[in-house]
Amino acid sequence: MGEPVIEVEDIVTRLGGALIHDGVNLRVQRGEVTALIGGSGTGKSVLLKEIIGLLKPQAGTIRLFGEDVWNASESGLMALRRRFGVLFQDGALFSSLNVEQNVALPLMEHTRLPPDECHELARLKIVLSGLPISAGLKMPSELSGGMRKRAALARALALDPELLFLDEPTSGLDPISARAFDRLIRLLSDSLGLTVFLVTHDLDTLLAMVDRIIVLAHGKVLGQGTVEDLRKIDDPWLRDYFSARYSEEHA
Numbered sequence: 552m553g554e555p556v557i558e559v560e561d562i563v564t565r566l567g568g569a570l571i572h573d574g575v576n577l578r579v580q581r582g583e584v585t586a587l588i589g590g591s592g593t594g595k596s597v598l599l600k601e602i603i604g605l606l607k608p609q610a611g612t613i614r615l616f617g618e619d620v621w622n623a624s625e626s627g628l629m630a631l632r633r634r635f636g637v638l639f640q641d642g643a644l645f646s647s648l649n650v651e652q653n654v655a656l657p658l659m660e661h662t663r664l665p666p667d668e669c670h671e672l673a674r675l676k677i678v679l680s681g682l683p684i685s686a687g688l689k690m691p692s693e694l695s696g697g698m699r700k701r702a703a704l705a706r707a708l709a710l711d712p713e714l715l716f717l718d719e720p721t722s723g724l725d726p727i728s729a730r731a732f733d734r735l736i737r738l739l740s741d742s743l744g745l746t747v748f749l750v751t752h753d754l755d756t757l758l759a760m761v762d763r764i765i766v767l768a769h770g771k772v773l774g775q776g777t778v779e780d781l782r783k784i785d786d787p788w789l790r791d792y793f794s795a796r797y798s799e800e801h802a
Contacts, residue, residue: 556618557714564598580746582745584736586751604632608621611767635713644691653702654709672709684701716748717747719754764781
């Protein structure tokens, strides 16, 4: 702990003429599980894409492991990407490949391991993600929503990343599957020393497995801390966000 893995400084983003980010600043320390929350249209997923080098902001600096993402060479950016894994909201599995082939693909592309070793490691990651080894032979279309999330997680873990990005990881899951996924992420973080940065709207996730929450609002970071810290902030969206959950618990 204490070493910044993600550093975002003075990020400005405009999309279609609209100002999305107006000086966003945040840091994520090594070993933390950090959640980014905010209302619809605040640019949470946009910021995640900027951090991983898929979308360039108009101004500001983003560093991963101390390296400037947007001033890195192509080879430097590829080296950075081998140090982190990404679980996109829809899983983004290749529909024409079975689960084992999906998980083995990053190993085939980014290592010099022989194919049989890539597939052996893929089977290990599939089990690590909480799926039976038999799931590796299934096509993505044959999986339930929860199983697809775990298969996509196995692929994100293929290269033994130090940092894991999750975009709405429990979206579309039933409550039981969502909480099981939360527990898995927390277990992996604690046992493997993973730093986790997730975009979410799921308050149960925040309560179950997150160390720190960052709130994005009005183009900037509105606040950060625990749920109790954020409940003290006088902001209409935050009040509605937390009061909705309070109302459900006491209905």
